[in-house]
Amino acid sequence: MSKVKYYYDPESLSYRKIERKKRTTLKYAFMFLLGSALFGFLFVFLASQYVESPKERALKRELQNVQLQFQLLNRKMDEAETVLANVADRDNNIYRVFFEANPIPDEQRKAGFGGINRYKNLEGFDNSKLIIATSKRLDILQKQIVVQSKSLDEIAKLAEEKEKLLEAIPAIQPVKNEDLKRMASGYGMRSDPFTKVRKMHWGMDFSAPKGTPIYATGDGVVVRADEGAIGYGKHIRIDHGYGYVSLYAHLFKYNVKKNQKVKRGELIGFVGSTGRSEAPHCHYEIFKDDVRINPINFYYGSLTAEEFNELLENASLENQSLD
Template identity: 85%
Template structure:
């Protein structure tokens, strides 16, 4: 209960009760309510600025987690880009050089994406720059991986072809050293045994007894096994593919037939002296793209360095050929 206040009236010489005017009372009440409203507003405003709600805290945690994930993703992309760059370097400077293929241009490997803005839907957010940059890097990385993947597919095909080439090239001596009497004549200008005139000798002559085994010098298909070519007598021609063909002449007899597939080292015939021949020997030729080339360069698969040096020495002598 509020206290009652009095004042002394000198005229009546008595105490009178103080009466508060209604208008003044209303003003006091209004002022109090206004002050209370303002105080409440300030408290709420400051609270909203400095005090987070549970929902705001949860959203803030999610945003921080998303930023952390983007940072981790960028670090992983750094590592992936480094690995891919290493693979690309090996691809251009090792694999493609070995398989005689042109390297992939750098601008093709690292090409971006032109045309329309692919990231317009990612604009307008607090972290749009981070999100857009990460997506760009990811898209380029994916494109580089596709380019590299196709390149490795091509390298795989080239490797398979290279393996076929290595097995197809005539790379061994057609007559084993144990069976040789001597290397009678090499590739080059030689004296003809019948006319005694110097002329080009297009192969190598291996002197060996009649019936000595003759071996295929590379994988291929027998294209001829007959005596229908002038001067060669009974002879065999093997198509090795890749432009290579080997010829074995003056044979005693065959051990293969036309269109038969042979492997390097297979027994294909026997030394003889058929056709234009002075004595039992094997006349051996190698053709590349229709041109006869020196067989001396194709014995790396069966001779030691010492044996090859001796063969090279004998082959270079300008002696008389046997055919």
């Protein structure tokens, strides 16, 4: 029950009951409700600005964690870019130089992405700049890795070809030093043993006893093992690939046959004196792209520096050939 209030009336010298008008009551009620609403709104507004809800605190922690992850990702990309730059430097200045391949320009390695905006869907967020910058770095890094990967694939192929080339090129003497009587004649103008006329001697003569082993000077395929060439007698030709062919003439007998694959150092025949020959020896020639070249430059795989100098000195003497 509400309290009844009175006021003192000096005219009547008595207390009178305070009568509140209905309009006034409604007015007070309205003002109370309005004040309450304004207070409530202000409270909610201030709370939303300065007081975080559990959900907001969780989202804030999640955002901070994402920012930290982006920072860590950028550090890892810094490290990856440093490593990749080192690999690219070695690729251009060591690997490609060794295998005689053109270096990859920096413009090709570090090129960005032109055309349409690839990152439009990442715009409009609080951390859009960070996200877009990181995405660009990651895309460029991935592209550089692809370029480098293709380059290393090419280097690996070149290395494989180089290894095959080094195995194929004639690189040893056809007759071992301990089996030689002497290096009878070299490449160049020599006196013919039969006519005594100076003429071009297209190979090198290794004098050795009949039956001395003759070895393949490089990997290849036997393309001839017959007596069909005039003057060579029993002879063998090995195709080494890459334009190289080696010839071994005046053999006593064969140890290989046509189309047989051989390895460097493999026994292919024996010294003889068949064909146009004055004494047992191995006449040795090398062809490059069907042109005869001096075999003296192809013994790096079996001779020391001293042995090579001695061989070079003997080969340069303008003596008489044995065929």
